[in-house]
Amino acid sequence: VLGKKEIDEDLLEELEEILITSDLGVMTTQALIDSVQQKVKRKELDNPERLKEFLQQEIHRFLDVPGKLIDFSQKPFIILVIGVNGVGKTTTIGKLAGRFQREGKKVLMVAGDTFRAAAGEQLEIWAERSGAEIIRQKEVSDPSAVVFDAVKAAKAREMDIVLIDTAGRLHTRVNLMEELKKIRRVIQKEIPDGPHKTLLILDATMGQNAISQARIFHEAMEINGIILTKLDGTAKGGIIVGICNELKIPIEYIGIGEKADDLQPFNPDEFVRALF
Amino acid sequence: SLSERLNLTFKKLKGQGKLSEANMKEGLREVRLALLEADVHYKVAKDFIDRVKERSLGQEVLASLTPAQQVIKIVQEELTGLMGGSRQDLNLAGRPPVAIMLAGLQGSGKTTTAGKLALYLKEKNFRPGLVPADVYRPAAIDQLQKVGGVAGVEVYPSDPKINPVALCLSAMEWGKQNGLNPLILDTAGRLHIDQALMTELKQIKEQVRPNEILLVADAMTGQDAVNVAQKFNEWLELSGVILTKMEGDARGGAALSIKSVIQKPIKFIGVGEKLEALEPFHPDRMASRILG
Ligand SMILES: Nc1nc2c(ncn2[C@@H]2O[C@H](COP(=O)(O)OP(=O)(O)OP(=O)(O)O)[C@@H](O)[C@H]2O)c(=O)[nH]1
Ligand SMILES: Nc1nc2c(ncn2[C@@H]2O[C@H](COP(=O)(O)OP(=O)(O)OP(=O)(O)O)[C@@H](O)[C@H]2O)c(=O)[nH]1
Numbered sequence: 117v118l119g120k121k122e123i124d125e126d127l128l129e130e131l132e133e134i135l136i137t138s139d140l141g142v143m144t145t146q147a148l149i150d151s152v153q154q155k156v157k158r159k160e161l162d163n164p165e166r167l168k169e170f171l172q173q174e175i176h177r178f179l180d181v182p183g184k185l186i187d188f189s190q191k192p193f194i195i196l197v198i199g200v201n202g203v204g205k206t207t208t209i210g211k212l213a214g215r216f217q218r219e220g221k222k223v224l225m226v227a228g229d230t231f232r233a234a235a236g237e238q239l240e241i242w243a244e245r246s247g248a249e250i251i252r253q254k255e256v257s258d259p260s261a262v263v264f265d266a267v268k269a270a271k272a273r274e275m276d277i278v279l280i281d282t283a284g285r286l287h288t289r290v291n292l293m294e295e296l297k298k299i300r301r302v303i304q305k306e307i308p309d310g311p312h313k314t315l316l317i318l319d320a321t322m323g324q325n326a327i328s329q330a331r332i333f334h335e336a337m338e339i340n341g342i343i344l345t346k347l348d349g350t351a352k353g354g355i356i357v358g359i360c361n362e363l364k365i366p367i368e369y370i371g372i373g374e375k376a377d378d379l380q381p382f383n384p385d386e387f388v389r390a391l392f
Numbered sequence: 393s394l395s396e397r398l399n400l401t402f403k404k405l406k407g408q409g410k411l412s413e414a415n416m417k418e419g420l421r422e423v424r425l426a427l428l429e430a431d432v433h434y435k436v437a438k439d440f441i442d443r444v445k446e447r448s449l450g451q452e453v454l455a456s457l458t459p460a461q462q463v464i465k466i467v468q469e470e471l472t473g474l475m476g477g478s479r480q481d482l483n484l485a486g487r488p489p490v491a492i493m494l495a496g497l498q499g500s501g502k503t504t505t506a507g508k509l510a511l512y513l514k515e516k517n518f519r520p521g522l523v524p525a526d527v528y529r530p531a532a533i534d535q536l537q538k539v540g541g542v543a544g545v546e547v548y549p550s551d552p553k554i555n556p557v558a559l560c561l562s563a564m565e566w567g568k569q570n571g572l573n574p575l576i577l578d579t580a581g582r583l584h585i586d587q588a589l590m591t592e593l594k595q596i597k598e599q600v601r602p603n604e605i606l607l608v609a610d611a612m613t614g615q616d617a618v619n620v621a622q623k624f625n626e627w628l629e630l631s632g633v634i635l636t637k638m639e640g641d642a643r644g645g646a647a648l649s650i651k652s653v654i655q656k657p658i659k660f661i662g663v664g665e666k667l668e669a670l671e672p673f674h675p676d677r678m679a680s681r682i683l684g
């Protein structure tokens with residue numbers, strides 16, 4: 117990109133390719149290319165070297181969303197984890213639990229996925245690994261019932277943090293979105309301000325459908341944090357640029373592997389640099 | 393929708409009886425945008441548009457169709473042709489037990505799809521067996537055993553302390569002794585760039601010699617689909633692909649990207665979490681869906 121003497125059509129096309137292949141999507145890419153062309157027209161940008169810098173700043177601006185990251189302002193601090201199938205919800209809860217336990221917090225995991233085969237068993241193993249407690253009701257098929265009892269127990273046992281795992285679900289399944297809303301209502305019966313954090317898990321390998329997911333989950337559940345998983349692969353996760361810009365939801369952490377330590381706070385500078 | 397956008401584009405170019413370079417340029421730009429929005433890979437979309445341009449230049453607009461309809465017809469045909477045209481059924485010929493090996497990225501739907509395939513084959517009067525070869529993921533063996541219970545098929549009693557290559561070999565012996573055929577090997581999710589784990593898959597292939605090696609890929613995959621498919625194919629020489637989570641609203645451009653890049657047939661699609669939710673792949677329906 118940067119061996120060029122001037123910003124021309126070829127260069128803009130190369131930039132378009134970089135942004136599209138990083139999954140920023142057509143709309144966000146067009147908005148960024150337009151802002152570059154505006155600058156060039158106004159003679160504010162004529163050096164290809166400065167171009168990369170300008171783009172990085174613009175993308176950083178899209179990602180810069182002020183938001184209360186997980187702050188344990190309340191006790192028990194209720195974290196509800198949601199998202200479509202297979203994105204890494206259960207594993208991410210395992211990672212978060214380990215992190216919070218190491219910080220000296222008392223963590224309770226809730227096996228809110230009462231549907232998928234061996235979901236409870238999977239979470240139990242993560243409880244063992246992290247040292248967190250876990251509430252699981254093997255014979256109960258209604259996640260709201262499990263969550264209600266668990267939140268009550270968390271208050272009684274004076275837990276610091278409650279991490280609620282839910283079953284994966286496509287945002288297009290209206291009845292499953294209603295099930296989520298019911299889970300939120302039962303939390304609010306016990307804790308009117310809850311859930312304090314509703315985390316949407318997005319998979320970095322996803323394409324533009326992630327935007328549809330974010331919008332619909334947000335509309336149903338008021339997401340106030342996102343975790344982007346599987347950034348250890350070759351996908352760039354550019355879907356979050358448009359999502360952050362549109363919905364103004366902060367990215368809290370990134371998942372970079374399958375082990376307990378493979379979770380890092382989101383760093384917009386590193387993320388933007390990795391795109392190029 | 394694409395047809396609405398194309399109609400708008402061609403309205404401005406009214407009265408043109410032939411598809412020319414000029415009026416095609418705008419139309420194809422709309423098609424290209426539709427493909428990119430559908431997650432088709434940047435380069436795949438470019439190559440595809442070039443092909444369509446070649447095919448449609450100088451064509452007379454059929455009297456019965458508007459220029460927009462003409463472009464859509466050509467694009468639809470090209471897309472359908474690209475994504476179909478190869479053998480879609482499972483190759484189960486050979487001395488039993490034959491193996492079907494499933495591979496793919498983490499969370500793509502392999503374990504669930506293994507159960508779906510088992511149920512599908514049982515209904516075709518086979519006696520399939522499931523082999524849990526994922527010794528890494530917490531409760532993975534448990535998950536496949538439960539899935540096998542729902543499908544009503546035998547599941548190999550995997551020991552997570554045994555390495556997956558030896559495990560699969562023993563499972564083939566178990567299958568033979570129990571008169572099971574075919575055996576479906578459910579492997580652990582892994583990155584296409586993980587040398588050690590890709591080597592493990594290659595070793596399973598070399599030892600077991602499966603009839604089918606299927607890439608299980610998520611329909612919502614974005615631009616990365618090309619990298620993943622290419623690498624898995626390089627390591628394993630895939631025999632086909634299964635696209636999961638197709639009942640959602642993802643446009644599924646990954647289907648075109650994968651097919652263009654590895655030229656292997658998409659054999660099935662997953663359309664839900666239940667074990668009945670497996671359907672054959674229809675290239676024409678996929679083409680309309682991608683175009684939006
Ligand atoms: N490479 C990589 N794999 C991950 C990451 N996070 C999760 N995984 C893997 O992704 C797969 C799915 O993870 P789960 O935690 O079961 O996902 P889930 O969202 O709970 O899935 P469902 O409950 O079935 O919807 C597992 O194999 C995890 O090990 C990550 O950051 N990187
Ligand atoms: N909606 C929908 N969900 C599916 C489909 N196929 C699988 N799933 C779900 O996707 C999630 C992941 O499925 P798994 O079968 O555990 O995926 P996997 O590839 O074995 O995961 P790893 O072993 O961790 O790599 C589960 O919640 C499944 O129920 C499908 O066609 N549609």
Ligand SMILES: [Mg+2]
Nearest residue numbers: 205206229235
């Ligand atoms: Mg889960």
Ligand SMILES: [Mg+2]
Nearest residue numbers: 502503526532
């Ligand atoms: Mg699996």
